[in-house]
Amino acid sequence: MNKPYNILLYYCYSPIADPEAYREEHHLLCLELNMLGRIIVSNEGLNGTVSGLKADCEKYMQTMKSDPRFAKIDFKVDASEAHAFTKLHVRTKAEIVHSGLLHVDPNVRTGVHLSPKEFKDMKDREDVVVLDVRSDYEHSVGRFKNAVTLDIENFREFPEKVGELKEKYKDKKVLTYCTGGIKCEKASAFLLEQGFENVYQLHGGIIKYGMEAGGEDFEGKCYVFDNRVAVEVNRVNPTVVSECHVCGTKSDRMVNCANPVCNLHVPICEKCGWELDGACSAECKEHPEKRPYDGTGYYQKETNGYNPLKGFNRRKSSGVQQ
Structure with a gap:
């Protein structure tokens, strides 16, 4: 049976001159299309997970791709029986994923993007190390077979681990991966900055790997940031870790x-x-x-007092973010 809703996962590193103005524009677009979810707007780009009816999601993706700034967005699309969120939040922040690496621009330099098939073909070679750049609560429920995982509570701790990684794996080809690809953009760029020479990233992350490569050798489930909490990825050799x-x-x-x-x-x-x-x-x-x-x-978080139009009449000069 066809599921009536879609869940969209995406990001795009592309300069936004006035993030607050675009935040309001994007918020209104989501309201018009009955989209729910979480979207971060920054001067470095966009990061979002949203849900909506299939037709509304199609219009949303078409509208986004028609904007030259976001034409390169790679949407990961999953079917759903219902909305994956109960609210809409579109916020401005300093980064679209909190890393503390404000000086790193993935558009200038980042790891080589590997398709799911290319990643699958490379991951088991002797000169390769597969690196999970996600937080401990994420990889605790699922990770690639033989992957190196990090004891970090959040991604902003990643830079602190690079010295330790360099000691062990500086002569290896490093294949990074995360949920949808966004963390790898800065993680792989930072690894290159710190002296690693052969750095790659799984384009589209675990989600795309599951869709296009059957999820082979991904052990357990993939943690996601919506009402589903964790999703099946591996249709080839699934296991529980x-x-x-x-x-x-x-x-x-x-x-x-x-x-x-x-x-x-x-x-x-x-x-x-x-x-x-x-x-x-x-x-x-x-x-x-x-x-x-x-x-x-x-x-479910309390929705009492939730108002999707909250904050639209802020004074521009106040600098207050909702």
């Missing part, structure tokens, strides 16, 4: 602890989920603010 936080059995069922003060985001098997009523521990189960558990471990 993550373990239940409570009992240690194999599980890729990502859950937010029902205690909102804790809110730990970890794999918890269905059995332990019900036994702890959605909590990650006995202590959290007894917490007075614990949320009701419905078996999913996903808790």
